[in-house]
Every structure is written in structure tokens, then in C-alpha cells.
Amino acid sequence: xxxxxxxxxxxxxxxxxxxxxVAPRVPQTEVEAGSHFADVVKALGRKAKESxxxxxxxxxxxxxxxxxxxxxxxxxxxxxxxxxEQSAVDYLAxxxxxELFWQLLNITEAKRVRVVTRIKEKxxxxxxxxxxxxxxxxxxxxxxxxxxxxxxxxxxxxxxMPDDWEGHPLLKTYPLHGDEFxxxxxxxxxxxxxxxxxxxxxxxxxxxxxRYDTKRFSRVGYEVPFGADIxxxxxxxxxxxxxxxxxxxxxxxxxxxxxxx
Amino acid sequence: MQQPNKLTPFFENLNFERxxxxxxxxxxxxxxxxxxQLRLVLELDGEQVVKAYPDIGYLHRGIEKMAENMTYNEFLxxxxxLDYIASTSNNYAYALAVEKLxxxxxxxxxxxxxxxxxxxxxxxxxxxxxxxxxxxxxxxSVFLYAFREREYAMDLMEEYCGARxxxxxxxxxGVPLDLPKDWIINMISFCDKVDHELEHTYNxxxxxxxxxxxxxxxxxxxxxxxxxxxxxxxPMLRGSGVNWDIRKEEPYELYGELDFDIPVSNxxxxxxxxxxxxxxxxxxxxxxRQLVPMYKESDPQLMAHAPQYISxxxxxxxxxxxxxxxxxxxxxxxxRPPKGEVYxxxxxPKGELGFYIKSEGEPYAYRLKCRAPSFFHTGLLQEILVGTxxxxxxxxxxxxxxxxxxxxx
Numbered sequence: 001x002x003x004x005x006x007x008x009x010x011x012x013x014x015x016x017x018x019x020x021x022v023a024p025r026v027p028q029t030e031v032e033a034g035s036h037f038a039d040v041v042k043a044l045g046r047k048a049k050e051s052x053x054x055x056x057x058x059x060x061x062x063x064x065x066x067x068x069x070x071x072x073x074x075x076x077x078x079x080x081x082x083x084x085e086q087s088a089v090d091y092l093a094x095x096x097x098x099e100l101f102w103q104l105l106n107i108t109e110a111k112r113v114r115v116v117t118r119i120k121e122k123x124x125x126x127x128x129x130x131x132x133x134x135x136x137x138x139x140x141x142x143x144x145x146x147x148x149x150x151x152x153x154x155x156x157x158x159x160x161m162p163d164d165w166e167g168h169p170l171l172k173t174y175p176l177h178g179d180e181f182x183x184x185x186x187x188x189x190x191x192x193x194x195x196x197x198x199x200x201x202x203x204x205x206x207x208x209x210x211r212y213d214t215k216r217f218s219r220v221g222y223e224v225p226f227g228a229d230i231x232x233x234x235x236x237x238x239x240x241x242x243x244x245x246x247x248x249x250x251x252x253x254x255x256x257x258x259x260x261x
Numbered sequence: 262m263q264q265p266n267k268l269t270p271f272f273e274n275l276n277f278e279r280x281x282x283x284x285x286x287x288x289x290x291x292x293x294x295x296x297x298q299l300r301l302v303l304e305l306d307g308e309q310v311v312k313a314y315p316d317i318g319y320l321h322r323g324i325e326k327m328a329e330n331m332t333y334n335e336f337l338x339x340x341x342x343l344d345y346i347a348s349t350s351n352n353y354a355y356a357l358a359v360e361k362l363x364x365x366x367x368x369x370x371x372x373x374x375x376x377x378x379x380x381x382x383x384x385x386x387x388x389x390x391x392x393x394x395x396x397x398x399x400x401x402s403v404f405l406y407a408f409r410e411r412e413y414a415m416d417l418m419e420e421y422c423g424a425r426x427x428x429x430x431x432x433x434x435g436v437p438l439d440l441p442k443d444w445i446i447n448m449i450s451f452c453d454k455v456d457h458e459l460e461h462t463y464n465x466x467x468x469x470x471x472x473x474x475x476x477x478x479x480x481x482x483x484x485x486x487x488x489x490x491x492x493x494x495x496p497m498l499r500g501s502g503v504n505w506d507i508r509k510e511e512p513y514e515l516y517g518e519l520d521f522d523i524p525v526s527n528x529x530x531x532x533x534x535x536x537x538x539x540x541x542x543x544x545x546x547x548x549x550r551q552l553v554p555m556y557k558e559s560d561p562q563l564m565a566h567a568p569q570y571i572s573x574x575x576x577x578x579x580x581x582x583x584x585x586x587x588x589x590x591x592x593x594x595x596x597r598p599p600k601g602e603v604y605x606x607x608x609x610p611k612g613e614l615g616f617y618i619k620s621e622g623e624p625y626a627y628r629l630k631c632r633a634p635s636f637f638h639t640g641l642l643q644e645i646l647v648g649t650x651x652x653x654x655x656x657x658x659x660x661x662x663x664x665x666x667x668x669x670x
Contacts, residue, residue, distance in 0.1 A: 012330040014624050016594060023622025026362060026601025055361050055603050081489045084606070085632040089619050103604050103617065103632070107489070107503065110510040114604060134492025137640035145325075160318035160669060169326055176330060 008093035009172040028052040028059075036109050040078045044070060057112045064100070064117045068126045071102065071115070075131050080104040080113060083132035086139070088146045090172045096121055098148060102128070124149035145170035164189075283311055290319045294397045294655040297665030299639070301658075305651060313646035313654075315639050320669040328629035332595025333359050333433060336626075341427035343614075343631060343667040347386035349378045349418075350609040351667075352431040357513060358605040358616035359433045362598045365567045370559040371435035376515045377448070377552050378421070378430055380545040384455060385414045386610035387538045387545075390662045391463060394535065397659040398476045406462050413451050420444055433596075434571040435564035445553055452546040459542060467535070477532040481645055481657035484529060491644065492637035495612025496541070497661060500534035502527040507608040515555065521548050531660035538662075570596040595624030604632075611635055611662055633667035 031037045031051055037058040041051045047070050050061040062070050074080040082105040089099040095118075102115040119125055127150045129135045139150045140159040147168040150156055158165060166181045167174055177183075187199055288301035298319030304312035324343065328336050340355045341348040353375055360366065367375065392407035415425040420441055422430035430436065467473045483493065488501040498505055506523040508516040524540035526533030565571055572591050573584035600622040606615035612634025619628040638661040646654060 012625055014594060021597075023597065024599040026599050026603065026620075027364070028601075054601065055605075057604065082492060084492065084494075084613060085604070085615065085617065085630065087617070087628075087630045089628040101602075101617070103615070107505050107510075112604070112606075114602075132492070133487070133490040133644070134637050134640065136643075137636060138492075141636075158318075160321040162318070169323060174326075176326075 006093070007173070010175055011172055012176070026054060028054045031058065036106075036111055037113075040074070040113060043073055043077045047073075057114055059114045059116060061116050064119045064123065064125060067100075067102075067115070067117060068128060068131075071104075071128045071131050074104055074113065074115070078106065078113075079108055080106045082107065083128065083134050083138070084112075086128075086135060086142065088142050088148055090146065090170065091118075092121055093172055098146060100125060100142075100148070119148070124151045126151050127153040129153055144168070147171070288654070290316075294658060296393065296658060296663055298669070299658070299663070299665065301642070301646075301654070303646070303651070303654065308650050308652070310646050310649055310651065310654065313643050315642045317636075317639055317665070317668050320665045322670070324670040325629055325631060328626050330625060332624045333598070333626065334591075334595065336629075337431075337433065338427070338429045340631075341429055343633065343670060344386075344609060344611060344635070344664045345426060345666045346389050346664055347382035347610045348424075348426065348428040349382045349430050350386075350607070350614060352429055353379055354605070354607040354609065354614045355616050356431045356433045357607060358603055358618050359598065360565075361603045361605050362601065362618055362620055363433075363567065363570050363596075364599070365434055365565045365570065367435045367565050368560065368562040370439070370556065370561060371563050371565075372514050373552055373556045373559055374436045374440060374563075375431055376519075377440075377549060377556070378418075378428075378436075379514070380548045380552075381414055381417060381448070382428075383545045383610045384542050385411055385418070387542045388414070388455075390538055390610075391467075391535075394656075394659040394662075395467065395473075397655050398473065400467065400470070400473060403463060403466050406458065406466075410455055410458055413454065417444070417448055417451060420447070432564065434567060435562075437563070439561065439563060440556070445556065448549060449553065452549050455542060456546055459539060463539065468539075474532060476653075476656055477530065477535060477660075478528075479530050479532075480649070480653045481531045481534075481660050482529050483641070483645055487641075487644065491641040493612070493641060494634050494637070495608065495610070496534050496537045497612060497634075497638055497641075499523065499525045500537055501529045507606050507613060511606065513605075513607060515552070518555075519548050519551050521551075531656055534660050570598065597622055597624055606632070609634065611664065611667070612638070614667075631667070631670055633670065635661075635663040635665070635668045636670075638663050639668050 029052065031041055031053055037053060040058060041048050041060070044060065047062055047066045048060045049063065052059055060070070083102055084105050085103040086101065089101070091097050091099055097118045097120055100117050100119060104113045104115065106112070125148060127135060127139055129139065136154065137159065139153050140155070140157060142148050143150060143156055144158045144160055145168055157163065161169065167179060183204065184196055187195060187204055191199065284305045286303050286305060288303055290298045290300040300316040300319065302314040302316060303310050322342070324339055327339055331339070337352060337355060340351040343351040388407045388411040392404040392411070395403035418428055418430070419425045421438065421444060422428050483497070483501050485501045485503050488498050488503065493501070494505070502525060504523060504525045509523050521544045524537050524544070526537050564574065568584070568587055572578065572588040573581070577584040578588045598620045600620055602617065602619040604615055604617040606613050613632065614634060615632035617630040617632065618626050621627040642658070642661065645657060649657065
């Protein structure tokens with residue numbers, strides 16, 4: 001029977017898992033009354049669906065449609081003037097959702113808050129670029145890597161991948177060695193699709209192993225006994241030596257050994 | 262006009278001349294002053310920049326994707342390739358994030374060694390900054406002097422871990438090796454050397470240099486609001502008058518016990534930032550000197566004791582059966598940290614370098630996000646380049662101190 005490989009998550013998986021093993025959790029504590037974090041939760045009111053402190057940072061779960069209002073409150077009332085980071089986590093295979101997070105920093109209190117929300121696969125999220133300009137690049141990266149649309153972003157365009165790229169690389173469904181489009185990208189772009197057959201996968205692939213290439217350790221991992229016939233019926237091609245070496249390596253001055261010394 | 266054909270394609274659909282008399286020029290991605298693979302598309306009105314569009318991604322290697330497919334220990338050498346000027350700061354930021362996830366702490370001696378390496382890397386990175394920044398602006402000799410001192414620092418790194426650029430000198434849970442014999446003596450003489458050279462060479466060459474001041478003063482002005490809003494950290498933020506250093510405000514490792522100052526500049530321009538880098542090097546040597554007695558007082562243990570996550574010391578693996586079994590499982594399967602997520606910020610030489618790790622209890626991270634300071638500093642370019650002159654563009658890029666290993670990841 002063929003081994004089952006799930007199509008919705010093609011990432012590397014552990015080859016062995018103890019079925020009785022239950023992973024512990026990173027400790028989460030309740031927000032202490034009277035602390036700075038308690039004031040933050042209070043300022044957000046009912047918009048904070050769930051809040052706890054984890055590894056010294058406040059984590060707030062919100063509704064995805066509230067994200068702009070929540071950020072505005074955090075920036076203007078709670079003093080969170082910098083958005084350090086934002087991105088997404090792919091939970092499409094499990095729940096059909098993305099988890100989005102924003103990491104905010106309050107410089108006067110030296111406190112950090114992580115705002116977390118979830119959106120469905122085709123849903124868009126409101127841009128927080130008017131509040132934090134750093135979101136300009138961060139949201140573009142999120143769009144590029146996950147395909148999450150951001151409403152009212154001034155310039156939502158791919159940032160790391162080329163503009164005409166297909167697929168979003170950080171999705172769990174994206175193959176590890178790239179898909180067919182990725183492997184033919186340069187050939188398609190420079191020569192056109194019809195040249196795929198002319199060039200062929202062996203010339204496209206820079207990791208190709210040439211059996212006659214003795215200069216670049218091409219037989220590493222494919223060793224054969226000394227003197228074995230490796231030609232498989234192909235004609236042998238002469239070994240080329242670099243012309244930059246000053247020694248004259250012509251046939252007369254050198255001798256190929258036919259047995260080991 | 263270029264005639265595109267199949268072999269010489271015309272990728273960029275840019276009009277280089279427009280009716281309204283602005284010109285679009287393409288800066289990079291192979292420009293020597295672009296500090297790597299930065300492509301800037303600049304719209305110019307005369308010599309003034311009207312619009313700037315930083316185009317990145319030419320060094321994208323998918324490091325975050327690789328992190329999802331490697332065990333935690335496997336991924337550590339990959340972090341060298343983020344900010345390759347100061348690799349240990351990346352190794353450390355990643356190791357610290359994983360340690361926070363596991364809930365373990367490195368032993369005292371490992372902390373001392375890590376702090377030493379971090380500060381040494383800060384000096385290496387800052388020397389590189391001074392050198393290349395001066396070279397961009399046109400001061401060739403500073404480059405030669407600064408690279409000489411950087412070589413000495415890299416010799417120290419090589420003596421410790423065997424590598425000069427991609428160090429991988431930190432492990433999750435501690436450090437792999439103790440300091441070699443005489444390393445501390447060499448390190449102290451290096452500190453003396455740097456202090457001396459800072460005062461007598463770089464300062465003498467640059468600080469009151471008329472050309473240097475003309476090229477840097479009031480160039481690349483960033484207001485404090487802009488710097489915060491655009492996500493600037495490190496010297497870019499402190500150069501705008503905001504006193505924020507993670508080493509001081511959210512101390513990690515030994516920074517809580519050390520005595521050092523955080524220089525802040527209110528000038529908001531490139532010259533202020535240059536002064537900050539010079540001052541920070543002095544503070545780094547000050548920290549390095551303080552660490553020497555701390556090292557001598559510490560116990561020789563180098564790796565944290567957490568058998569579930571971290572292999573036992575070599576002697577135990579070789580002598581005790583159970584330690585060998587655990588080591589085998591950790592090497593073949595990788596450690597399985599608790600479920601949950603952490604975001605751990607550290608102050609790298611460039612700014613706030615943070616790792617967000619989401620773990621589902623598997624040996625592979627479910628999601629790893631690297632918050633790289635240079636990424637946000639590159640984003641800022643589209644704001645601060647507007648209105649400047651084309652000759653200042655190179656100064657401003659140099660002053661942001663971006664490294665493309667961590668911009669594109």
C-alpha cells in the first residue's frame with residue numbers, strides 16, 4: 001500500500017510520535033489585578049475576548065473585524081506606540097483558518113502585548129497602516145507569504161517573491177522543493193514555455209550530476225568500484241582541463257593510469 | 262531604447278523619461294553602495310528624489326520556511342545567515358527564544374561567555390558599519406583601519422568557535438565550549454586596542470572632519486514619531502532621541518548586572534547616528550572588561566541541565582546508558598518543546614531582533630517568524646528618501662545599516 005501523505009500539509013513531519021505522550025503547555029497566567037496589563041484589558045472592554053499573560057507578555061484574543069479599533073485604543077489610550085511585528089500562522093489544515101498576530105510595544109512602560117485573531121481562508125483583514133507605518137512592509141510580507149488580503153493597504157503588492165509568482169510559499173500546502181511553476185520560473189520567463197522541452201530538466205536543475213564531470217565531485221554518493229564501467233553505452237567525452245593552469249596538460253605530456261599504484 | 266528578445270529580456274517595464282520632466286532611475290540590485298541586494302527605484306525631479314520605492318527579495322532564501330522543516334537544533338546554524346555581519350547575535354536570539362519556550366535558563370558561565378560574544382559581535386558589526394559607511398561617503402582610509410580592527414575581533418571569534426563569519430557559537434541551553442586558554446588576555450588587549458583606535462584614529466579621522474560633517478549633518482532626518490511608527494529600533498531609534506535599549510529596559514542574560522550607558526542622540530540625522538555607533542563601541546568594551554571577573558567567579562558548567570530537551574554532557578553520554586539513550590532520541594528525533602508561542606526580543610547590533618516561535622509540541626516549529634530590524638529600516642527608506650538629493654541617498658542607506666541577509670531572510 002502506498003504511504004499516506006496528507007495533501008493539506010506537506011511539511012516535514014516527525015517520523016515517530018509516542019501516542020501516549022501529551023505535550024505540556026507554555027504556562028499562561030491570569031492578568032494580575034492592578035497591573036498595567038489589567039488597565040489595558042479594561043481599556044479594551046468587551047473587545048478583548050480572552051486575555052492572559054504568557055512569558056511576561058500580555059496576549060489578547062480579539063474578533064478579526066475589531067482589529068483596527070483595538071490597535072487604535074492600544075496606541076492612543078494605552079501608549080503602545082510601536083508595532084514590532086505582525087504576521088500569520090497557517091491553520092488551514094486543522095480549522096480552515098489563519099491565526100494573525102500583532103506584536104505591540106509600549107516604550108514608556110517597557111511592556112509588550114500580542115494581539116491575536118483568526119480569520120477564515122478567503123477573508124480579508126483591515127490594514128493598520130494608518131496607525132503604524134511599519135505595517136506597510138509587514139502586511140505586504142504577510143500577503144506575499146500567505147495570500148491574506150489586507151483592506152485599505154496603500155500598496156498591497158508582493159514584496160519578497162517576484163510580482164508574477166504563483167502560490168504563497170509559507171502555506172503548509174506549498175511543496176518544500178517548490179512546485180512546477182517554481183522549478184520552471186526562469187526558463188519560462190527568459191525563453192518561454194515552449195523551451196521547456198529544449199532545455200530539459202537536467203539543464204534547468206543546477207544540482208544535476210554529470211557523470212563525466214570529474215572536477216566538481218560529481219560522484220559523491222554514487223561511488224562505484226575502481227575501474228567499473230559507468231558509461232552505460234554512452235560515448236566517453238574527453239576530460240577538459242582548465243586552461244588557467246600553466247602546466248601543459250596535453251595527451252603526450254600526461255599519462256592516465258590504468259591501475260592503482 | 263533596449264530591444265528585448267528572448268535572450269536579453271526586458272523585465273522592467275519602466276519608462277525612464279516622462280513628459281513631466283521627472284526621471285526614473287534604477288539603483289541596484291547590484292550597486293556597491295546598496296549593501297547587498299537592494300534595488301531602489303527613484304523618481305527624480307532634477308537631482309531631488311520625488312518618490313522612492315525599495316524593492317527587496319533578491320536574497321530571499323525562505324529561512325522561515327526552512328525553520329518549519331528542521332528540528333530546533335538543526336535550524337541554529339541557519340540563523341547565521343540572517344545578519345551575517347554579527348552571526349552570534351542571531352544564534353543567541355534564536356537560542357534564547359527556544360529557551361524561553363522550554364522554560365530553561367543557561368548556566369552562569371554560559372551566560373558570561375554569551376554576553377562576551379554578543380558584545381564582541383556588536384563591536385565587529387559597528388566597525389563594519391563605520392568602515393562601509395565611511396567608504397560610501399568617500400572616506401577610504403577609515404575603511405582600511407576599521408577592517409584591521411575587525412580582523413582582530415574575528416580572530417578572537419575564530420579562536421573561540423573556529424569560524425570567522427558564520428559562528429554558530431551558541432547552543433540552545435548554553436554554549437558548546439569554554440573559552441580557550443589566554444582568550445581573555447587577548448580579548449582585553451583587543452579592548453585596549455579598540456579604545457585607543459576609537460579615540461585616535463576613527464574620531465580623529467571623522468568626528469570633526471569638515472567633509473564628513475557636510476555629508477552627514479542634517480541628512481536623513483527621522484523624527485521620533487516617524488521612527489516609532491515605522492518600527493525603527495536600535496541606533497535608528499536612539500538616533501531620533503528615544504531612549505530605548507532592550508538590554509537596559511528588558512534585560513536578558515547578564516545585562517541587568519552590568520554597568521553601562523545607553524547613548525542617545527537628539528540630532529535625528531546621520532551624524533547623530535554615527536556618533537551613537539562610536540559611543541556604543543566604547544560601551545561594549547566597557548561591558549567586556551566587566552565580564553572578565555564574572556567569568557573567573559563562575560562554575561565551569563556550560564550547558565543547562567534539562568535531560569528532556571538537552572543532551573547530557575559528553576562524559577555522561579559515554580558512561581551512562583540512560584544519558585546515551587536520551588542523547589540518541591534528541592539527535593534522531595529532536596526535542597519536543599511544550600505547546601505554545603513565545604516572542605523574545607533581543608538587542609542585536611542593528612536593532613530589535615526577535616524570534617516568534619509557535620510550537621505545536623512537535624520536533625519542528627509550527628511557525629517561526631524572525632523580526633529583523635533591517636526589514637523595517639528598509640521600509641522606512643520610502644519615507645525618508647523623499648525630498649533628499651540623489652547624492653545623499655547613498656549616505657542615508659549607509660546610515661540605516663541594513664544587511665540583506667536579514668531583510669530578505
